[in-house]
Amino acid sequence: MTSETSARVDEDRRDEPAEPVVRPTEQDEVAAAGSEVLGGPVGRWAWGASHWLTPVRVIALVAIGMFALGMAQKAPCYDWAWFRGANSQYTHACYSDIPHLYVGRGFADNLVPYFDRLNGDMDYLEYPVLTGLFMEVAAWITGPVGGSMQHREQMYWMVNAGMLMACTAVIAVCVARTHRRRPWDALLVALAPAFALTATINWDLFAVALTAAAMLMWSRGRSLAFGILIGLATAAKLYPFLLLGPLLFLCWRAGKWREYGASVLGAAGAWLVVNLPVMLLAPEGWKKFYTFSQERSVDFGSFWLIISQRTGKSLDVDMVNNLATLLMLVLCAGIAALTLTAPRRPRFAQLAFLVVAAFILTNKVYSPQYVLWLIPLAALARPRWRDFLIWQAGEVVYFLGIWMYLAYTMSGEKHQGLPPEGYQLAIAAHLLATLYLCAVIVRDILMPERDVVRRDGADDPSGGVLDGAPDVFVLGQAAHPPRHAAQLTEGPRVEWGMRQPGV
Numbered sequence: 392m393t394s395e396t397s398a399r400v401d402e403d404r405r406d407e408p409a410e411p412v413v414r415p416t417e418q419d420e421v422a423a424a425g426s427e428v429l430g431g432p433v434g435r436w437a438w439g440a441s442h443w444l445t446p447v448r449v450i451a452l453v454a455i456g457m458f459a460l461g462m463a464q465k466a467p468c469y470d471w472a473w474f475r476g477a478n479s480q481y482t483h484a485c486y487s488d489i490p491h492l493y494v495g496r497g498f499a500d501n502l503v504p505y506f507d508r509l510n511g512d513m514d515y516l517e518y519p520v521l522t523g524l525f526m527e528v529a530a531w532i533t534g535p536v537g538g539s540m541q542h543r544e545q546m547y548w549m550v551n552a553g554m555l556m557a558c559t560a561v562i563a564v565c566v567a568r569t570h571r572r573r574p575w576d577a578l579l580v581a582l583a584p585a586f587a588l589t590a591t592i593n594w595d596l597f598a599v600a601l602t603a604a605a606m607l608m609w610s611r612g613r614s615l616a617f618g619i620l621i622g623l624a625t626a627a628k629l630y631p632f633l634l635l636g637p638l639l640f641l642c643w644r645a646g647k648w649r650e651y652g653a654s655v656l657g658a659a660g661a662w663l664v665v666n667l668p669v670m671l672l673a674p675e676g677w678k679k680f681y682t683f684s685q686e687r688s689v690d691f692g693s694f695w696l697i698i699s700q701r702t703g704k705s706l707d708v709d710m711v712n713n714l715a716t717l718l719m720l721v722l723c724a725g726i727a728a729l730t731l732t733a734p735r736r737p738r739f740a741q742l743a744f745l746v747v748a749a750f751i752l753t754n755k756v757y758s759p760q761y762v763l764w765l766i767p768l769a770a771l772a773r774p775r776w777r778d779f780l781i782w783q784a785g786e787v788v789y790f791l792g793i794w795m796y797l798a799y800t801m802s803g804e805k806h807q808g809l810p811p812e813g814y815q816l817a818i819a820a821h822l823l824a825t826l827y828l829c830a831v832i833v834r835d836i837l838m839p840e841r842d843v844v845r846r847d848g849a850d851d852p853s854g855g856v857l858d859g860a861p862d863v864f865v866l867g868q869a870a871h872p873p874r875h876a877a878q879l880t881e882g883p884r885v886e887w888g889m890r891q892p893g894v
Contacts, residue, residue: 489593
């Protein structure tokens with residue numbers, strides 16, 4: 392076989408697992424116990440890899456099924472609660488922004504986002520440009536629908552639900568394929584209760600799907616494609632650009648500057664392609680998202696709200712913005728130090744989860760659908776059912792808590808629902824559960840032998856060019872290659888970040 396033929400064969404087999412697929416029922420006691428519902432852990436009569444119902448397809452079908460259950464959970468609101476009495480949508484825990492903003496943001500009146508003022512006043516759509524386009528496309532599809540305004544709102548939600556279901560399938564497939572040998576870890580995403588409950592509250596799944604696709608591209612060594620997708624995801628929601636931060640320090644530690652540069656250029660270019668036309672043609676409308684984020688007062692779900700309610704004082708917005716930014720910078724500095732000093736280079740997914748969780752924990756608002764940002768990253772960072780379900784329990788408590796609290800605020804003197812003290816406990820449940828998962832991931836970084844992904848000798852399955860790469864810079868200790876790649880690297884060790892000949 393010639394070298395060219397061999398290269399083509401390797402390219403064709405790029406997405407095939409080099410080793411047998413890892414089965415969670417053989418490693419995870421919770422997964423093994425849960426499998427009893429379906430007949431127990433996998434045995435010798437299980438379908439092989441050649442069966443048409445592959446792990447990726449199973450996971451995609453399960454994710455779509457759970458999404459459909461989440462749609463069914465919104466049935467009381469779809470039938471009447473969105474339209475007849477504001478409190479009912481909270482007591483049934485089925486609220487969604489989508490039907491309300493169809494009218495409230497001018498889509499029912501064919502207003503053009505960012506160009507037309509809402510309701511004739513000085514306000515504009517407060518969403519990033521690519522999300523605004525997603526909303527507008529759904530409005531175009533809904534446009535020919537006739538009937539009452541209620542019927543049009545229902546159809547707008549249904550069209551968006553269909554588009555978001557497609558995003559769900561993309562997320563499930565991308566997470567399942569990111570770790571080649573561990574596709575079943577994506578069942579954490581597919582079966583996550585908070586995913587099903589929050590999927591159609593807002594449009595966050597669009598940005599989550601783009602981010603999941605970006606993670607898949609990075610795991611395949613396609614740094615430019617990763618950057619382009621991260622840029623598009625940031626044009627839909629702000630948080631994805633945070634992933635470039637930990638990636639900087641991982642590439643610094645591994646000496647992968649060329650790949651990091653391609654990612655940054657791809658991200659900046661993609662973001663500009665989407666934003667620049669609106670920025671130039673409708674600057675006031677384009678700025679609305681950024682000014683709204685700065686001017687927004689302390690809101691639901693944050694520890695800042697607990698402080699405000701417990702003290703009985705309204706916190707100054709500028710002060711909270713500055714303190715939240717300072718806290719975020721401190722946490723990011725800690726993540727950077729962890730990256731450069733850990734005994735073994737952390738996995739990309741671990742740091743991606745930590746940096747997005749840091750943003751969520753310090754932000755002045757936490758809407759219940761923000762959990763969607765973390766679920767795919769959690770499945771890649773800590774694919775352990777016990778820890779994942781502990782975290783999900785806290786998020787479900789918060790999901791129920793915010794709606795019961797809103798029911799309380801809307802019930803007037805009846806005081807039906809969850810009072811502020813109870814809502815503060817729900818916020819604490821979300822915060823503590825997220826901190827718990829962060830702590831477990833940090834422990835895995837400091838004690839790599841506890842990392843379930845690395846127990847079989849793997850280094851960083853989602854790391855792409857970082858996977859198996861030797862360190863060229865480690866702060867405060869000698870650099871060294873990953874354990875599973877040690878036999879592939881010859882020559883002297885690298886000390887104090889200095890590259891030695893032959894390394």
